[in-house]
Amino acid sequence: MPEDIPPPPAPTGWIDLSGRAKFRLSGPDRVRYLNGQVTNDVARLRPGESMSALVCTAKGRLEGEVVIRAEAEHLLVDAPGELREPLLARLEKYLVADDCAWEDVTDAWALWHGVGVGGAGPVARFGPPGVDLWLPAGTTPPDGPRLTHDAVDLLRLTFGLPVWGAELTPDTLPQEARLEDRAVDFHKGCYVGQEVVSRLRSVGRVNRLLCRLETVEDAALASGDALFAAPTAPGGEPVLVGHVTSARRDPVRRRTLALGYLKRPAAQPGAVFRAGPDKNALSTEVKCTETPAAVD
Numbered sequence: 001m002p003e004d005i006p007p008p009p010a011p012t013g014w015i016d017l018s019g020r021a022k023f024r025l026s027g028p029d030r031v032r033y034l035n036g037q038v039t040n041d042v043a044r045l046r047p048g049e050s051m052s053a054l055v056c057t058a059k060g061r062l063e064g065e066v067v068i069r070a071e072a073e074h075l076l077v078d079a080p081g082e083l084r085e086p087l088l089a090r091l092e093k094y095l096v097a098d099d100c101a102w103e104d105v106t107d108a109w110a111l112w113h114g115v116g117v118g119g120a121g122p123v124a125r126f127g128p129p130g131v132d133l134w135l136p137a138g139t140t141p142p143d144g145p146r147l148t149h150d151a152v153d154l155l156r157l158t159f160g161l162p163v164w165g166a167e168l169t170p171d172t173l174p175q176e177a178r179l180e181d182r183a184v185d186f187h188k189g190c191y192v193g194q195e196v197v198s199r200l201r202s203v204g205r206v207n208r209l210l211c212r213l214e215t216v217e218d219a220a221l222a223s224g225d226a227l228f229a230a231p232t233a234p235g236g237e238p239v240l241v242g243h244v245t246s247a248r249r250d251p252v253r254r255r256t257l258a259l260g261y262l263k264r265p266a267a268q269p270g271a272v273f274r275a276g277p278d279k280n281a282l283s284t285e286v287k288c289t290e291t292p293a294a295v296d
Contacts, residue, residue: 012116013145015152017125018137022109023085023091026074027100034075037091038066039174041188041196045070050123051130052183054158054174055090060196063090065183067123069132076134078111094192109134112141115155124182126152127159153248154273157257160212164289166223166246167210167259175195176206176261208242208268213258216272216285221247221256227273228282229266238279241266244286262288264279 025034035042040053047070055064064087069076079087084106112133113123119131133141147155162168162177174180174197186201200206215221224244228238242262249256252295266273269290274282 010115010155010158011147011151013114013142013147013151014117015039015113015115015126015130017078017113019081019111020078020106020111021081021087022104022106022111022134023077023079023088024074024103024105025077025100026103027098029098030075030100033057033095033098033100034068034077035189036110036191037182038191040077041070041195042068042070043187043188044185045075050121052123052125052179054183054196054228055087055172056191056193057170058193058194058196060173060200061086061170062168062174063170065168065179067125067132068132069093069121074191081106082165092099110137110139111135114141114144115147117142117144125201126156127161128155128215133296150248153246154250154257157212157246157248157259158250160210160259161260162210163230163246167261175200176208177210205264208261208263209251209257210245211242211262211267212289213244213260213286214289215256215258215275216287218249218254219256219284221258221275221284221286223247223276225275225284225285226278227260227262227266227275228279229271229273238282239275241278244275258286260277 031042038053040051048255050067050069053066053068064079066077066079113125113130113296115128115130122129167177223244225244227242229241242260244258244260247258255282271288273286275286276282
């Protein structure tokens, strides 16, 4: 298949996100309080609108990625399901004199995300704009196709969106995962971790960057595979420059799409690497498919 064949159009349908942790924050101080905990500016939300945000440690590393939705009388927050207990404990730790309260509503509500279905309050969870529906547990969304896990994973890899547990971990800095454009507001007030996050933007540079990758041919690629550049001198050893964090074969383009971290000097569009479990088993050619603006 020709190398320049474009990706297929984004699928249309509903994605079941009910396994995510879901919290409700109520009380008159809810916006001011939450603004002191997350990287994005909650005060900009109007009822029915949503935004992505990050919860960080004081050293600027991730404790969770969340989506915040404003309602007239409360805020709804959803996060990866595995963070249900630790993230709520982290958020409640800073709730001291604020007139607001958290409620864990994970089991009471279903959460569905519709891609290409239209509606108010769009949010780009997987790349294309979509809409969220919070429904009573056990309720299904309006008629329409349901997207499989494989289709959703391929969609987010096509758009280069990281997920918790693969690209995002407690060791990740927001700029490493290139989340500053979609989940960080650099003009808002103070929040936990702001000093480090802002300093990296103004005077520092992270040493690695999350990049979109794809195999040059129809070849296998797996999460955890190492990425090596060609030797810098004749007869030299391949140079370790990164690793794959997620990979999935695109049956239409007959390529494997992936995300992975590359050392900053190696994160150049069009750069080609060899991939495999170690330097003695480099069986796959992998190309960085980033645009120049994405790695400047």
